[in-house]
Amino acid sequence: MGCCSNKPHSTQLSRFAGNNSQTEDISTFIRCPYCLQDFYDDLTTSRFSEHLLVCKRHSNFIVNEDLNCDLSKDSSYGDKIEWLRNEINKIRIPWHSEHMKFRVKRGDIIKTSMKNILGFSTIDFHKEFQVNFDGELAMDAGGLLREWFTILTKKLFSEKTELFKLANTKCVNYTFPNIIDEARINEYIFTGKLIGKAIFENVPIYCPFTPIIFKHIVDEEIQFKDLSQVDYELYNSLLYILENPVKNVIFETFTVEKEHKGVLTKYSLKEHGSEIMVDDDNKSEYANLRWKFETTDNLQAGLMYLLHGFYSVIPKNLVSIFTSQEFELLLCGLPYIELDDWRKNTIYRGDFTRKSRIIKWFWRILRHFSQKKLSDLITFVTGTPRLPVEGFSSLKTMRGDPAKFTIESIPCENDNALPRAHTCFNRLDLPKYTSRQSLKKGLLYVIRNHKFGFGIE
Template sequence: MKRDATGRVLNDNIQSGSCSSARYVGSSSPKSLQFFVRYSGGNTQVIHANTDDAVEYVHEKITKKTKIPVAEQGYYSIQKDAQLQLVARLRSTKHPKAWQLVNKLVSAIGSLCRGEYRGANTIVVDDVKLFIKMSSLYIATAVGHNQVFVDGGAAAALVMLFVSPITGNKECAQEAIQLFLPPLNSATIESLSHSAPIILEFCQLLYSKTSQDNQLYISCLNTLGEILAITVIRNVGSEHAKGTVANLGLSAFASELGGKVIKGLESYDVRNFIAFFYPLCKIIENGELGEMGLLPICLTDLLNCYNVERSKLHVVFLEMLGKIIECLKTMEISVGKSRGKTDSFRTQQGQYLCILKTLYTLSKLYEGAEENVLFVLRSRKVALNTLILDSRRSDNHRWILEHKDLTTSESRRHLTMMLLPEVKGDGHLFEMLIDREQLLAESFEYISKANVKDLRYGRLFMEFKNEVATGHGVLRGWFCAVCQAICNPQNALYLACPDDKRRFFPNPASDVNTLHLNYFHFCGRVIALSLVYKVQIGILLDRTFFLQLAGKTVSLEDVRDADPLFYSSCKKILEMDTDLLDSDALGLTFFSEIEKLGSRTIVELLPEGSSIALNSKNRVEYVNLLIQHRFVTSVSHQVKKFAQGFSEILGSTDLLAFFFRSLEHEDLDWMLHGSDKAICVEDWKAHTEYNGCKRTDNHIIWFWKIVEGMSDEQRRVLLFFWTSVKYLPVEGFGGLQSRLYIYNKSHNSYEQLPSARTCFYRLCLPRYKSEAITQKSLLIITQEHLSCSFGMG
């Protein structure tokens, strides 16, 4: 038994069996001791003793109370700060071999602690190995065996051995304890959940006996956290997972670690706290600790409001929320003053995001708490978005995307990009050799038939036939070219919005191409890959297309760009005078006409729709059905195939709608197309460095003067020649993956044209003798039909 802060006796939930255990509990009197002895059937007896009583006297009192003979009561020592002091078992107890081995182990450890038998260190390690082997042979008895190890005092004895000052004892204990830290990649869920109580016992004992930075303690703590993540988070509801957390008293441990986080929010590693926190929350959410649903927040009497587990976590929640508010305030001030981000600042940011996620998760357990957390985040959006922009791919911050009002466009784009796979520098090469004259057909063959794993985890490498250029620059150029080809009206796959020819939506008549659905699948893969490789491809998805990918409903206002005439007609119907509409002046019924290859097909919007006249009462339904048919039903197969291709690169069909819902439509525009602003020459200069020349050289001065005099389209062609980037990110040149370079080689002929290494953003500019010669050379390469011919990749 043990006591909580109020002095009440709390149940340890130790598995009952034909055994008894005695735990020492201090009392208010300095000379008074109490032993709570529990034995067969769950019965408990209280034994009173004094600190100067002999051990034999305590044995006799236990015999008198429990009828257990003194000869069957074993012990190794009694210390005031030890939890498990006496262990007794009956000959009829379960797992007698386990008890026998544990008693032998405890006895050997006692010899080592007393310095009596130096050879016992080998016995200790061998006995631990034997015990682990015994427990692992039969899963059905593993729980009982492990409980014997704890109840028999072996865990406590090993920790006492670890802190023993006698030479060699610490090393022996460390070797033995580490045997209980299993290789997680090869262990079963059952074996992990069964080993959790022993490792928790080590954690608690080591924490009370050593410092919190002790490496053995940290190893045990980390292992226990990983075990809990595996057995609880991934297997909530399974028989092996149930009780793993509920019976371990983790709330006290999580509260203790939470207190450390609160005291050292910037410096304490929050991962240890999280390792215990999330499994505990999962158990609470699933009702395995009793009460279900949200509970009211009571600030005056937490223990009377709800169970102990929730009350302890609630105290941590309140204190941690108050501390993080102050930290975010301080951070906003420091962000405004700081010119750069130090390593310590980045570490601090990572800590803050983890803590905010923890608070958000915990807030869902208490009525009204979630809104409190969201209110804090809304009031500290500057700090939150600063944290987001410096977050790493390894972090899971999907919870933030569920609340788009907390984020800026830049933050949303950053978080959704991390949902996509990362290009690995050492990934397997997926090579393509494509003829420019057969760009779309050959690209389709490569991408549509590729194993999705090669696209997700490999690296795209391509070159055009009869061209020497290779590398990332050529790949960027290919993305732009193939996406433009996909949307070419001649291929009948997409329709362009009348007032914005960059914006496209699926063509309802795309089935004129027998392979049209395969091409939509191919297109989904290509556009997802363009996002993975961070290439602005120069095309946009219409809002009706975007909303369907996000799993949202398309309304009248959403179709304005796709078909302005259709939009105008529907608006007139909705706004038309009631009497005029009811007079059947329009002569409309619930059907629609589809034109394909010059022929018209009638489609009824409702059963027998051609006989249902449009009137003022059904006009809203009529317009909604028209929209549904025109922009959803008629292209549902095309959208489904596109979504399938996109999902394959994303890695999950379930993640697709979340990906698009996490973005505003304008966010996706900037990701696919980049900035609409004219190219700023000053920004260009600021992000350009020089090799073999200086910015003050004549030919460099002439170069920038000529660029300043170019049209925006000429600048884009020059930029494309230089980098294979025609559309800048919304952040401008600062959003590119590298700075730009102008370099000069001494052997370059003055008569040569500039050349580029687009892969490295390098422009080789000869030292021309005059501004006129410089201008003539640049004029040649800014002719768009020549801009792809000089790059070297």
């Protein structure tokens, strides 16, 4: 048994895994990190790469050698990323000095994680985390932590958890903090701390926040058009009110009604708001108060605790230099897998070289995989479905050592042999298959059945 995730390579191996519903991909689109265009088709990597090649040539993503210390939101993204990671390393506590060990249960991951995490001090969050799952023998050297981040984040943003509410927009996976219950305050604080720790460790996690939440985190001005990312219908309604006469058309007062768990609550947008009807003379004031309520006041309770948790791990001044779009990319990582970058930054060991027949089969098979399948394969090997903003070249261990994606040969006992993953070191052990079909069958089997969880040799 290895020191980290040693995922199965034969169908007879034991496996301890959570519910498969926790691992479903909740993303419905791919966003280009350079031009921020959204693509809603299930594109294969080869098709999407054509768009990326054009965008890359016109981007200023490359880090400048002479780092400007006086950074602002107008500075290049690469400079800001380098500065942030240098600042984080200044407050990082080396693992050999002290680290935090804790155990969680897959079936109750939120509760058992909160029981550990909420007792940690700010200093503790600057130490290395070592997580283990109950009932599993794997020891964490980084792979388990990445898997913990991934599973926990998906669980927190699940509709069943009801911690975050789906926005009424064309993009169904935008969310924002739900109307808060006193009993759930700690969950928002915990979520904020988790997000902060993910950035601290440079582990991309998918948080499907509406862009307004990212604006609040980096202290960016909220504008009227941002309302469309919370409630598209209300945004259009307010536009209609502003551009058309409302007399005998709408019968609204300066109030807002919100329902939560069957309880209807009325909020006044101004003093004595329930007594003031909206008319053509005051409709601009109404629209202004309404959109500000929806994008700030209505989110304030849950957002306040979320930010409290986040800033306790990552000081506000470290992220305030980013734009909201840059911060989203920083937190969530690249939302696509670029096959050319992956191939360029792959290392081969054992009997494999880049010219080996099996390696050629491997890349040909991946060329026809959808982004979802590629993401699942990355999850199998690294523990997380997304990449840092710099791509495959920046893959590291949790202690900062370079750990590029590695394919190593292992014996192929029979046609049912399966690939094996070492998530702590981003390594894929690939059986020396005798046919391309057997290789494809093995890859598809592990990403469908062993994306999370660990096997025992």
